Amino acid sequence: AGAAGEIVDAGLEMEAERLVRERRSRPLINRLCAVRLLARHSSEHARRLLLELAGDKEPSLVAAALRRLNEIAPELVVPLAEEAMQNPDPHVREAGASAWILQPSAERMPGLVRMLDDDHPEIRKFVAEKICQLAESPQLEQVIRAEAMQVLAGDRWQGQVQATLVLGTLDHKPAADRFVELLESERTDVMITAAWGLRKLAEPRTIPAILDRIQRQTTDWKIQVVPGVDEQVAHLFEACGTMHALDAEPLMRKRSEERR
Numbered sequence: 273a274g275a276a277g278e279i280v281d282a283g284l285e286m287e288a289e290r291l292v293r294e295r296r297s298r299p300l301i302n303r304l305c306a307v308r309l310l311a312r313h314s315s316e317h318a319r320r321l322l323l324e325l326a327g328d329k330e331p332s333l334v335a336a337a338l339r340r341l342n343e344i345a346p347e348l349v350v351p352l353a354e355e356a357m358q359n360p361d362p363h364v365r366e367a368g369a370s371a372w373i374l375q376p377s378a379e380r381m382p383g384l385v386r387m388l389d390d391d392h393p394e395i396r397k398f399v400a401e402k403i404c405q406l407a408e409s410p411q412l413e414q415v416i417r418a419e420a421m422q423v424l425a426g427d428r429w430q431g432q433v434q435a436t437l438v439l440g441t442l443d444h445k446p447a448a449d450r451f452v453e454l455l456e457s458e459r460t461d462v463m464i465t466a467a468w469g470l471r472k473l474a475e476p477r478t479i480p481a482i483l484d485r486i487q488r489q490t491t492d493w494k495i496q497v498v499p500g501v502d503e504q505v506a507h508l509f510e511a512c513g514t515m516h517a518l519d520a521e522p523l524m525r526k527r528s529e530e531r532r
Contacts, residue, residue, distance in 0.1 A: 273304075277311035284309045285317040292321060300330055307336040314344040323348060331361030338367035346374040354383060362392040369395065373402045378415050381406075385419035388438065389431025400434045404441050417444050424450050429459045436465045440472035448475040455485050455508075460500035467507035474514045482508050486523050 276284060288306040307325055310318045325337035326349070338356060341349045349356075349371035356368025369387055372380040387399045407416045417439070424435035424447060432454055439447040447469065454466035470478055486508050489501050512520035 273306075273308035274311070277309045277313075281312035282315060285313060285315060285321065288313075288318070288321055292324065300333070303328065303330070303333050304336070307333065307340065310340060319345055319348060326352060331359065331364050334359070335361060335363035335367050338364065338371070342367060342370045342374060346371050350375050353380075357383065357387060362390075362395055365390065365392070366395050366398065369399055369402075373399075373406070376406050376409070376412060378412060381412055381415045382419050385416060385423060388420065388423045388434035389426065389428045391430070393430075396430055396434045400438050404438055407438075407442055413442075417442060420444070421447060421450075429457070429462050432457070432459075432462050433465045436462075436469040440469035443473060445473055445475055448473050448478050452478055452481045452485075455481075455504070464500050464503045464507065467504040467511070471507045471511040471514060474511060476515055479512065479515060479517045479519070482511055483517070483519055483523065486512075486520070490523065490526060 288309040291302040291306040291309070294302045303325060306321065310322060319341070322337045322341050326334055326341060328334055328337070334356070338349055338352070349367070353368040353371040356364050356371075359365050359368070365387070369384060372384045376384075381403075384399065385403055388396055388403075390396050390399070403416050403420075407413045420435045420438045420442075421444070423431040424439060426432070436447070436451060436454065440451075451466045451469040451473070454462050455470075457463045457466065470482060486505055489505050509520060509524055511517075512524075
């Protein structure tokens with residue numbers, strides 16, 4: 273079925289429908305084969321079949337049907353996207369998110385941005401990258417920034433990391449205070465990303481907090497090695513350099529001498 277679907281881009285609709293309607297033996301395999309037959313088809317008949325298959329209960333089938341619809345008619349997936357983004361299967365969730373990314377609107381952004389704290393790492397990264405691109409639109413920028421701040425304020429580390437990456441990339445200065453708070457996180461990836469975010473924002477009012485964190489990390493390093501400390505401090509020193517924070521120079525010298 274996969275080979276046939278790659279060879280031609282029209283003419284297999286009837287064969288696909290026959291497989292969809294065949295329920296006597298191996299109905300799931302039949303429906304999966306039907307999707308593969310339609311891999312390059314975009315006719316109205318093919319779209320109707322794919323929409324029907326997208327309403328199935330089998331996640332692998334739903335994901336495959338939604339992916340193809342996103343390629344040829346993402347507007348047909350938009351009404352299904354919100355439910356898809358709540359599906360236990362990550363491939364279905366990604367397909368739902370893709371529909372809203374391809375057909376963006378201010379009303380859809382809150383649900384999309386909330387996926388920054390999705391359980392699946394690839395979905396989080398995918399959504400983060402795409403909403404940074406969508407934020408270039410004046411119609412979407414403000415709602416994306418506001419919703420990302422809500423995710424950043426949450427207590428899920430997944431969302432904290434991705435929201436920091438988004439808001440840092442967008443140079444969203446109001447996020448600076450929360451970045452400072454997250455320097456104290458017990459999650460290595462959160463505390464490092466927060467330091468990266470402060471370097472990106474280069475907000476002068478954060479200099480005292482940054483210097484305090486460097487000082488404590490330098491002192492604590494003598495007592496106990498904590499994963500991620502060197503990476504965090506490196507970002508913080510870079511932030512100080514960007515902001516020309518002269519008070520950081522003694523700390524730089526001290527840490528350099530102690531690390532020899």
